[in-house]
Amino acid sequence: MRYVYHVDDEVKIVDVEREGGELRVTVDERVHKVKAQLREGGVTLDVDGKRLTAWVADNWVGIGSAVIALNKADKRKRRAAGSADRDTLSSAMPGQVRSVLVSEGDPVEKGQTLVLLEAMKMEIKVAASHAGKVAKVLVSAGQVVERGQLLIEIAH
DSSP: OEEEEEETTEEEEEEEEEETTEEEEEETTEEEEEEEEEETTEEEEEETTEEEEEEEETTEEEETTEEEEOEEGGGOOOBOTTOTTEEEEEOSSSEEEEEEOOOTTOEEOTTOEEEEEEETTEEEEEEOSSSEEEEEEOOOTTOEEOTTOEEEEEEO
16 A cells, blocks of 8 residues: 655655564655554554564654654645635644744744644644744643644645
8 A cells, every 4th residue: 555645844655564573664756664552542563573662643643752744645735715815824733832932923934833732742833834924823822732633724
């Protein structure tokens, strides 16, 4: 099965094939042998002989203290309702807003961290998908957010 994701500015092609009790996972032409064991709240992986614990949801993967947001290539940008000139940034998972680093009207650069979230004892940086200006800040520090909840609107 083939998956195509945007991770930051890179397109990642992931092919997954079952080989006996293992998975053969190819990421950008690098082949990995993977054994996976589901457990409560996550999955234990044996990747090329190295044991990792991962937490996986629809559009993110957490491994150790790293969190990687995955955006399916055909759904990369979500437009704000009724607005063709704004993009929205949403929470990848339930958590708590630790800090909002911008205000409405602030200019932002692509990749700039705008909001810091905490979820499952991990810090998650929500970054600008493009350069622009903050149109709306929809959350505040200390607020609990749900997966998919809108955080920031950025005007082009």
